[in-house]
Amino acid sequence: MDRTALRLYFELAKRQFQRQLAFRTANLAGLVTNAFFGYIRATVFIVAFRSQGTIAGYSAADAVTYAWVTQALIMVVHLWGWYEVERTIRTGDVVSDLSKPFSYLGFWLAKDAGRAAYFVLFRGLPVLALGQVMFGLRWPSSPLVWVAFAASLTLAVVVSFAWRFLLNLTAFWTTDARGINQLAAAVVLFLSGFVMPIRLFPDWLRGAVLALPFAGMTQIPCDVFLERLDGADLAGALGLQAFWAVAFLLAAQVVVVLATRRVVTQGG
Amino acid sequence: MVRVSDDRASGGVTGRRAKDKGVQAKHPVSDPLALSPSQGGAAGPATGSGRAETDAGTFACAQDKGRNAGHADTGFAVRHRSFVPFAPASTGRHALHLWLAEAQVHAGLYRRLIGAQIRSQMQYKVSFVLRMLGSFAGNLIDFGAIAVLFNRIPALAGWSLPEVALLYGLSAVAFSIAELFAAALDNFAEYVESGSFDRVLTRPIGALFQVITEDFALRRLGRLSQGVLVFVVALGLLDVDWTWDKGLIMAVAIGSGAVIFFSIFVLGAAYCFWTIQGREAANIFTYGGDFMSSYPLDIYHGWLRRFVTFVLPLAFISYYPALYVLGRPDPLGLPGWVRLLSPLAALGMALLAWAGWTIGVRHYQSTGS
Structure with a gap:
């Protein structure tokens, strides 16, 4: 990839970032909603931990932080409710995107990166700040943890993006991809450890779920934030995320090629 | 249906309108602002005769401005029905009848509109x-x-x-x-x-x-x-x-x-x-x-x-x-x-x-x- 191409994708990401800036009040309303759910989830954990010292290695403070970090990640990782590609397929705008002289996958990945960067600054950090004010969170103890967290979060966004992108692409075959997206959202919310940490799952379920790509969307970044992983464990977890990111991106590229052929036959 | 008799004074106009707008003329009881049955019932007779008057007025406009303008004006007129003064006293039974008629109209409409929605979703x-x-x-x-x-x-x-x-x-x-x-x-x-x-x-x-x-x-x-x-x-x-x-x-x-x-x-x-x-x-x-x-x-x-x-x-x-x-x-x-x-x-x-x-x-x- 040459420098002009990189520059192009950077510009795309920047534009998407700037576009988000226009929805200030919507973001504020979403922030309040995220914080309200954060309050309830954290309160449930505090009461649940009252009689137990730790559950599955989490202290009450860990669990409260877990609840707030997941709430902060909702719009960054964007686990559900993303129909942007599906919409262009339904309206036919996809034709113009496909005919442009750049990678269709790269085009959307760049836009999603810009979107995620916006939500890190204007949703994730404010939600964490509110959590700190209301409950007091358990913050990473060293800058290195922040670096690992940033890496894990980036991979989480890529895995989540490729997954959402694949789901949206099913619209090439079904025109209405909302059904499959909703079903997938339910699966992801549960298997990513969003609604409850995977480490609290029953033993027979936990190992398998931790190896699935969805763990890389929420559970792994949260565990990195809480310093549950270090040394080989940390490398293994990041490696797992990277593996799924590459695998999903490859799958997405294959599906784009298949889908493009389909567009040509239909439009011919 | 009960209230159609109130419109007798301007029967011609109402009849004419009936061809234009099926629902409204057939069921002049429905009140757009008043979802509350009590308001619809109590204000019934007054709004009925009021409507007849405003209809006559808007009908004249409709002839000038054409069909679309007529519709828009009707909206205006209908919205202000409940402000017509001098409501004739109605008996409790009369009010109940009106209320039931109104409820029936809405239930029928609801069934039809939702039925269409469901059929379209099933596509x-x-x-x-x-x-x-x-x-x-x-x-x-x-x-x-x-x-x-x-x-x-x-x-x-x-x-x-x-x-x-x-x-x-x-x-x-x-x-x-x-x-x-x-x-x-x-x-x-x-x-x-x-x-x-x-x-x-x-x-x-x-x-x-x-x-x-x-x-x-x-x-x-x-x-x-x-x-x-x-x-x-x-x-x-x-x-x-x-x-x-x-x-x-x-x-x-x-x-x-x-x-x-x-x-x-x-x-x-x-x-x-x-x-x-x-x-x-x-x-x-x-x-x-x-x-x-x-x-x-x-x-x-x-x-x-x-x-x-x-x-x-x-x-x-x-x-x-x-x-x-x-x-x-x-x-x-x-x-x-x-x-x-x-x-x-x-x-x-x-x-x-x-x-x-x-x-x-x-x-x-x-x-x-």
């Missing part, structure tokens, strides 16, 4: 089935989270898993019933933003009635069925000595809860008349309220418990009915009869929603593009 069967499954699974995972947590703890603030499941089931069933009917209110901001609401105001049927018949979220039967499932399993697991009053309280709680949630959806939509972010603001109280009601209120801070008891009565959806059935003490220390007040809370919310909506409609200024 994409695979997607429909998947969305229903998604709605089922998407909400079941909320209970999955509770189940996973209870796998690790014996009780939450003294509440066992079946007891929390009862709270969850009550709230989920009430919420999904409300959501079936309120689905169209989700997109209401677009209505206001695009100016489409103008179109609604020109039609001689209640504005809210028209908006909610734009969508009927049959796919959300998935959510309802998972709520019912959890509710029934909870009832089976609970060690409760069932008596008729407890059964009645459960049934009333579901109805009241649905009305409370529906009222919040309406208030959120009404708020869109001021800011198009209304729905986002309402999300906290609808989805957030449902989520919150799935857990015993004992766990929350005092200020929040008081807020959802005395200000926004979310506590009456699942918590107080559950306290009654389970015979648990109330940490707020309120007298026992408070647990029976769900219908009153629902009535209060419905009146508030009706008032909020009416004020919102009056406040509405078209985008006028």
Whole structure:
């Protein structure tokens, strides 16, 4: 990839970032909603931990932080409710995107990166700040943890993006991809450890779920934030995320090629 | 139908209009602003004759400006019907007849409009089935989270898993019933933003009635069925000595809860008349309220418990009915009869929603593009 191409994708990401800036009040309303759910989830954990010292290695403070970090990640990782590609397929705008002289996958990945960067600054950090004010969170103890967290979060966004992108692409075959997206959202919310940490799952379920790509969307970044992983464990977890990111991106590229052929036959 | 006789003075005009606008002329009883049956009934005869007069006036305009202008003017005239003075005194029986006729008209219309909605949704069967499954699974995972947590703890603030499941089931069933009917209110901001609401105001049927018949979220039967499932399993697991009053309280709680949630959806939509972010603001109280009601209120801070008891009565959806059935003490220390007040809370919310909506409609200024 040459420098002009990189520059192009950077510009795309920047534009998407700037576009988000226009929805200030919507973001504020979403922030309040995220914080309200954060309050309830954290309160449930505090009461649940009252009689137990730790559950599955989490202290009450860990669990409260877990609840707030997941709430902060909702719009960054964007686990559900993303129909942007599906919409262009339904309206036919996809034709113009496909005919442009750049990678269709790269085009959307760049836009999603810009979107995620916006939500890190204007949703994730404010939600964490509110959590700190209301409950007091358990913050990473060293800058290195922040670096690992940033890496894990980036991979989480890529895995989540490729997954959402694949789901949206099913619209090439079904025109209405909302059904499959909703079903997938339910699966992801549960298997990513969003609604409850995977480490609290029953033993027979936990190992398998931790190896699935969805763990890389929420559970792994949260565990990195809480310093549950270090040394080989940390490398293994990041490696797992990277593996799924590459695998999903490859799958997405294959599906784009298949889908493009389909567009040509239909439009011919 | 009863009121057609009031229009006799200008029979010709009404007849002429009948060809133009089927629904209105056939059922001149329907009052667009008054969703409240009592208002519709009491003001009936007055608005009937009033309509005849304004019709005669607008009819003249219609001839000048053509058909479209006529429609727009009719909207104006119809909207101001209820301000016509000198209402002839009506007997109670007469009012009841009017009310029944009006209810019949709306029920018939509702059936037809929703029927069309459902038929159109059935055009994409695979997607429909998947969305229903998604709605089922998407909400079941909320209970999955509770189940996973209870796998690790014996009780939450003294509440066992079946007891929390009862709270969850009550709230989920009430919420999904409300959501079936309120689905169209989700997109209401677009209505206001695009100016489409103008179109609604020109039609001689209640504005809210028209908006909610734009969508009927049959796919959300998935959510309802998972709520019912959890509710029934909870009832089976609970060690409760069932008596008729407890059964009645459960049934009333579901109805009241649905009305409370529906009222919040309406208030959120009404708020869109001021800011198009209304729905986002309402999300906290609808989805957030449902989520919150799935857990015993004992766990929350005092200020929040008081807020959802005395200000926004979310506590009456699942918590107080559950306290009654389970015979648990109330940490707020309120007298026992408070647990029976769900219908009153629902009535209060419905009146508030009706008032909020009416004020919102009056406040509405078209985008006028």
